[in-house]
Amino acid sequence: MVTIYDIAKLANVSAMTVSRVINNTGRISESTRARVKQVMQELNYVPNSMARSLVKQETKMLSLLITDITNPFYTTLARGAEDTAMRNGYKLLFGNSDEDYAKERDYVDMVLSTRADGVLFAPAGDGSAEHLRMLQRRNVPFVILDREVPGIEADHVLGDSREGARRLVEHLLALGHRRIAMVGGRQDVSTARLRYAGYLEALKLADVPFDSALVHDVGYTAVEGFAFVDALLSAEAPPTAVFAANNFLALAVIRALRERGVRVPEDLSVVCFDDFGESIVLDPFLTVARQPAYEFGSLGMQLLIERIQGAAGAAPRKIVLPSELVVRQSSSALTGV
Structure with a gap:
């Protein structure tokens, strides 16, 4: 397995310099940065994000927990969340509760065990309060989508x-x-x-x-x-x-x-x-x-990333997205009555 020490040796730099290039920290000349990246590419080196998280206290992983992955509303929402996460350098883990509190609890346990940096959370219902409080106790940022949960203060993206x-x-x-x-x-x-x-x-x-x-x-x-x-x-x-x-x-x-x-x-x-x-x-x-399902996911993810990156002390924010009435063939005027 290729290590940062292998890269450092071939690039003729210190292991600390390689670490700074990987994490984009510290003052490094552009020529040194380019040389290190070239060696990484030649060795097919993929940075170990979990190892970096031990130092930076972050995993660059987020979780999206929804209630029904077969519903097109949530699949489109998931696309919006993933696109925004990827643009900001995060990977996204998906969970589907099937409107079931027990299954939702299992996914919350997974979030805690994988040390995800935050959760975009569509609750199964009012009973999700217990699971959201688990995240609060562990200081895991979250944003609530689509549904409100009584007693939980958090950022929300909701429909009207x-x-x-x-x-x-x-x-x-x-x-x-x-x-x-x-x-x-x-x-x-x-x-x-x-x-x-x-x-x-x-x-x-x-x-x-x-x-x-x-x-x-x-x-x-x-x-x-x-x-x-x-x-x-x-x-x-x-x-x-x-x-x-x-x-x-x-x-x-x-x-x-x-x-x-x-x-x-x-x-x-x-x-x-x-x-x-x-x-x-x-x-x-x-x-x-x-x-606007895509906007639900995209805006929710943006709020979550802002929380993770420094808005932790800000007051909870709520975005309410209006719906659009689209008239088609399934409704018609009442006749013959």
Whole structure:
């Protein structure tokens, strides 16, 4: 294995000089720096970042913990985070909690054992507070993405879930719909609560009575054959439209409706939070509240790096990114009622 002493011998410099070139520290002439780098290249030497971290107390590794890697929102977010990390000289470790607190805890343990310099953290829900406090006790910087956790003060990059949900429901109301069902996430997740609040606000502003039978909290992950779809369709006053709290829920609802011979949007309109991205869907169909997923990751990573590099004492910062209403074929005007 090539060592810095091998490089020092061939370059006719001290080992300390080689270390300074690797870590870009100290005063070294450009000719000496170039000679050392040339020898490193000839010997195919790759600096041992973990060894350097023993001296510099940093690993140049960051972690991104998300809740569902199969969701295009998070894959695009991850791209934004990785691009920004790489531009700033950091490597990125990925973790996927699957909305599961136990799995999330395992990844937090991994972050602590690998001595990552910081974490970009999309919490599974309110129960993530325990895991975030573990990071705080070990002085590991983190930035929270997408969801807030009660009692945790930190930098955040969030979407405007309440406003986006309200606009989606107002879109359906403008099309003449009054019986609007909502399929939401667990109520221990802040975005689920906010999207439910936006749904209620839109109904209230339009003087449309709230019907609790039209609201179902089923979690954010896609599941097969929702049993509640049968209950909705067989009700004495069935809905004419459905607001799904995220894109995977919308797809699952549409699949269940099609299995039952219900056409979208001819028989029932469907709208949802979050888009799928151009690389996922060639012919976009769903009406959505589209969030800037790439910016979530990029801005979150920038805040994290700033914390690591000297903003530790600054007050917590919160960036709220607006969504964009994108109207497509899955929603249409109510007719024949």
